[in-house]
Amino acid sequence: MTARARLLMFAAAAAVIAVFFAVACTEMPSFGGASHPYGDRAVAAALAHRTANVVSSVNFDLRAFDTLGEESILFGTVLSATLLLRLARDERRRPAASERVLPTTRLFGVILLPVALVVGVYIVAHGQLSPGGGFQGGVVLATALHLGYVAADYRVLEKVRPLAVLDVADSIAAGAFVAMGAAGLAAGGAFLKNVLPLGTFNRITSGGTVPLLNAAVGVEVASGVIVLLAHFLDQAVEITGTDEPTQEDH
DSSP states (O other), X not given: OOHHHHHXXXXXXXXXXXXXXXXXXXXXXXXXXXXOHHHHHHHHHXXXXXXXXXXXXXXXXXXXXXXXXXXXXXXXXXXXXXXXXSOOTTEEEOOOOOOOOOHHXXXXXXXXXXXXXXXXXXXXXXXXXXXXXXXXXXXXXXXXXXXXXXXXXXXXXXXXXOHHHHHHHHHHHHHHHHHHHHHHHHTTSOTTOOOSOOOSTTSTTOSTTHHHHXXXXXXXXXXXXXXXXXXXXXXXXXXXXXXXXOGGGO
């Protein structure tokens, strides 16, 4: 396809989207007004499904299909990085250099690492009750693990991150999200419909499928971010071209 043809195709698609966008804007409430139809409906739907955190209700109940797309973007990113950053024919691994760390930094990491792990698990587990959820908690969990790199060295990080297990966990979590969506179809509803018992409002087991989808996203985000950073860190720390000098050459 020529550049001119691509430009014409883009212009045609942009014109159609612009028309629909302009029509949609005419139906929007006035800026600063008291009418908030989407917010009112979102709060009502969250209360009806006994989900205290309205944001999690929107992410994992009202528009769970959109969240599946967002989760799939991260999964595809990790998969692409794994393929693109794999060891090439003209590359080899070299031993990671041991770095000296200040005693205060080491102490800070040792103390903060378990605290960060607990906070990450809490944010994921209580995503349907309070601000947070699988996306935020997953990033906290991944960050907590990398405190081993900050407080010690790369070899310690390699020992505490089971990449093979995390690769499998990433795939299982992404598949679990889809499987729960299929369960909604099997129960006679729509894909990703909230079909489980809703429980008691403001309890950790409330919200039906919301806490399960939230947990699946938490596992997928934590595993995916750790694996993604592992490939970039490997490139920066361990992988070198065959024509580059290594520590063994000195």
